[in-house]
Amino acid sequence: MKIAVIGAGNMGCVYGANLARIGEEVSFLDLWEDHVNAIRNDGLILNGVTGHFCIRANARTRASDLPKTDGVLICVNSYATEAAAQEANELLVSDGFCLTLQNGVGNVEKLSAVLGDGRVLAGLSFQSGDLEGPGRVRHTNNGPTYIGELDGSRTPRLAAIVDRLSRAGLNPVMVDDIRATIWAKFVHNCGINGICAITGLRPGQIRLVPELDSFQTRIIEETVALVRAKGIQLQDPDPVTAIKEYCSHKFHRPSMMQHLDRGQRTEIDSLNGYVAEESARLGLDAPFSRALTDIVKGREFRSPVPPDVN
Secondary structure, eight states: OEEEEEOOSHHHHHHHHHHHHTTOEEEEEOSOHHHHHHHHHHOEEEEETTOOEEEOOEEESSGGGSOOEEEEEEOSOGGGHHHHHHHHHHHEEEEEEEEEOOSSSSHHHHHHHHHOGGGEEEEEEEEEEEEEETTEEEEEEEEEEEEEETTOOOOHHHHHHHHHHHHTTOOEEEOSOHHHHHHHHHHHHHHHHHHHHHHOOOGGGGGGSHHHHHHHHHHHHHHHHHHHHTTOOOSOSOHHHHHHHHHHTOOSOOHHHHHHHTTOOOSGGGTHHHHHHHHHHTTOOOHHHHHHHHHHHHHHOOOOOOOOOO
16 A cells, blocks of 8 residues: 655654555655655654664655655644645545544544545554654554544455554554544543643653642533533543543653644644633633643744843
8 A cells, every 4th residue: 555644744754664664655744854855865763662673765845746646644744734635635546545643633624625434444553653853753652543434434444554554563443433433532631732832841751740730620621511512422430530540651842842842833723722722712710721822822923032231
């Protein structure tokens, strides 16, 4: 299977490198020219929980420079989904498909608007990686990869990608209601990513600060209240306990922390920012989500410091 990864960040490289490791023909599309050149000229080095290896792959900054492909993995940040949809449309063969592994909500709808529901598979990942530099990524957590067709069917293409992800050691789990699973991951991300990003703490350290532990509880409660107000039934009856248990033994660097460290824009608008805005629209209170969003946006801001004036 020919696979193109749109978004060669930490997650795109974790998936692309491991698929290439088992013999799949993988190419990468990304805007970071130094990273793209390093992958194309010297290979992509991945080290961590799935081993230490280097794969050779084609990598470009323009979709027009890549060959047609059977499948596309969408691994860009949510604010770039519309552009990624257009690039996927250019790359895919007539019966090709794309699989989104993004955080946040709304990505499936944006992809379907360009490609059509029939060409979109949805997924979400509990893998983690750390982009250490051009052409170098560390695989830090090997969790499940949930994947499903939008209509809940079990198709040959779903089975084919699950088989490849399994052989690549990326723990695929087929689910019948992938939309509900995406909303569950949305709650999970809202409760962890922004908090780690603004504090510099790892998920397992949040509980060590009583004030922060309480803050996390309020963030999760606001998110769950919104999800339930929208008529979405979460599979876990107690998301607060489940997320805190998950955090207790995880010490990776969430993607939002990495984005801030690199001076990049984050996905806060499609996570806690969405909670704040949508809650306001529905008449719900979400002050903690609003505060977290505002602080992250302050951390995103980059401006030259003016000289001292005496």
